[in-house]
Amino acid sequence: MYDLLNTGLVFTQSESEKEEPYTTNVTIAKYAEIKMRAINQLIKKYKTQLSRLGNSSFQMTKLNQDNKVGRPVEVYSLNEQQSIFIITLLKNTKPVVKFKRNLASAFVEAKNLLNTRQITHANSKPITKTLGQAIQDNPNITNKFAYSTFNKLIYKHALGINTNQLRKTKGIPKHDVISDYLTVDEQQELNKIKNLVISLLNINLDYQTIKQTLENLTSNQLQGSK
Incomplete structure (x- = not known):
């Protein structure tokens, strides 16, 4: 039982955007x-x-x-x-x-709130698709698990924790999609880092260089990448 608004009045069974309030x-x-x-x-x-x-x-x-x-x-x-x-x-x-x-x-x-989260999530899907294409088009990315690796990297820099920790924190079942459980702010932060990574992929930087670039960026610099 999740107190969606922290009011003690309405709840959802989980933090998923697909839940029905009760x-x-x-x-x-x-x-x-x-x-x-x-x-x-x-x-x-x-x-x-x-x-x-x-x-x-x-x-x-x-x-x-x-x-x-x-x-x-x-x-x-x-x-x-x-x-x-x-x-x-x-x-x-x-x-x-x-x-x-x-x-x-x-x-x-x-x-x-749930509707806003669903709309924000839907609007982020083209960004996710572009990320996948950018990984595929980069000649320096050859690992067949590259998308999963980049996804974990993006979550880490956007939200401060990796996907495994996020599942544990939000109680996300293994078979559920993590993005269904993100708040609007979390989804926006994720999109911001995805767009940055897409830009770096498009100039054919490899994974290690992109990882190091993200680690070197200050929070103020990341804010400017919106």
């Missing part, structure tokens, strides 16, 4: 100031209607901060439509009204 019964109970048992009863009562609005997941988990004895708590994941359906069944107390407004805003912000 909230939980625990969140609704907390911010609407209603007993979780009452929220769970509504979810179970209207299970059929909720299923028509999308898939919802359920798990038993320990929430020690909310449950002093540490007993497992029922946690339901609800997408935007499902959560709206549930909270419309609640009485419009002051906490409920405030929560409705904040949750609606959070869902909009989360979707906009």
